[in-house]
Amino acid sequence: MLIFTRGDIEVNETKLTNYLKAAVHPAVDIENANLCAGNIGPVGLAAKATVLFDRSLVGATNLICGANKEAYHLTGFNPARDLPADTVYVDLGKAQAGGECPSCHKHSIQIRRGIEVGNIFQLGRRYTEAMGMTYDDENGNRVNPIMGCYGIGVGRLMASVCEEKHDQYGPIWPITIAPWEVEICALSSTTPWIGPVRRCCWTIGPCPPGSCSPTRTCSAARCASSSVPRHWAAGSSSSSPGTSP
Numbered sequence: 351m352l353i354f355t356r357g358d359i360e361v362n363e364t365k366l367t368n369y370l371k372a373a374v375h376p377a378v379d380i381e382n383a384n385l386c387a388g389n390i391g392p393v394g395l396a397a398k399a400t401v402l403f404d405r406s407l408v409g410a411t412n413l414i415c416g417a418n419k420e421a422y423h424l425t426g427f428n429p430a431r432d433l434p435a436d437t438v439y440v441d442l443g444k445a446q447a448g449g450e451c452p453s454c455h456k457h458s459i460q461i462r463r464g465i466e467v468g469n470i471f472q473l474g475r476r477y478t479e480a481m482g483m484t485y486d487d488e489n490g491n492r493v494n495p496i497m498g499c500y501g502i503g504v505g506r507l508m509a510s511v512c513e514e515k516h517d518q519y520g521p522i523w524p525i526t527i528a529p530w531e532v533e534i535c536a537l538s539s540t541t542p543w544i545g546p547v548r549r550c551c552w553t554i555g556p557c558p559p560g561s562c563s564p565t566r567t568c569s570a571a572r573c574a575s576s577s578v579p580r581h582w583a584a585g586s587s588s589s590s591p592g593t594s595p
Contacts, residue, residue: 351377352385354392354415355404359443366442369402391416391424393432403429405439465510473497 351374353361366374380387384397392401395418407413413427429437441452449459478484478494487493515522525531536544 352390352395352397352399352401353404353442354401354407355443356406356410356413359404359406359446361404361442362444366402369440369442386416386418386420389416389418389420389422391418391427392429393424393427394418402442403433403437403439404442406443408439465506465513467506467510468500468502470500471498473499 351370353366355361363374377383383399385399392403392415395401407429409430411428411430412425413429414423414425415427416422417424445459445461447459447461448457450456451458473496475494475496477497484492484494511523511527512521515524523529536547538544
């Protein structure tokens with residue numbers, strides 16, 4: 351199997367595999383294939399092999415290719431002139447930045463680094479045929495449906511978020527997936543009034559008068575405005591948005 355493509359484009363093995371419907375691998379027996387390695391070209395090719403041409407050669411002119419002779423190259427190669435009129439061109443090349451869009455034919459393809467967080471599997475009719483699953487189509491014919499499935503990796507999602515949202519201290523979880531909105535740390539568990547305050551912070555509804563601090567009482571109206579009351583340290587003269595004295 352020989353594939354000719356423009357010199358700046360690599361062959362996409364996945365496209366080639368899908369086109370041939372068979373596994374592919376690099377050739378290993380070049381010497382016995384009647385090929386001149388390093389100088390292979392489509393003009394005057396004597397090797398008995400299936401030859402495919404990438405569509406990047408359509409409309410190309412004045413190319414340089416191998417002349418099928420050691421240390422020789424052919425200049426001025428024009429596929430439209432030098433190849434048979436019935437030559438078929440197949441999309442086998444890797445996409446590259448600035449390439450032509452197959453829909454609008456503008457050179458607008460951009461390549462960006464991405465993170466794979468899920469997969470789509472095209473199962474075809476393999477399982478519906480095995481299970482005998484059918485439905486009646488618009489013509490009344492009983493056919494097997496085409497199946498597909500998808501999977502989303504939780505670990506991949508977490509790794510993606512950490513890669514995009516972090517600082518020198520670690521992950522910065524977006525609020526939509528953060529395990530909590532506010533973390534309350536009891537920095538001095540030996541202080542007598544810290545324990546009751548900590549317990550009240552996990553209490554739904556307003557705190558009982560005097561339960562948070564021996565010197566302060568929570569405002570029932572302000573505590574009730576939030577399903578989980580948040581408290582500022584008793585005895586502090588400062589305040590914080592969304593906190594209760």
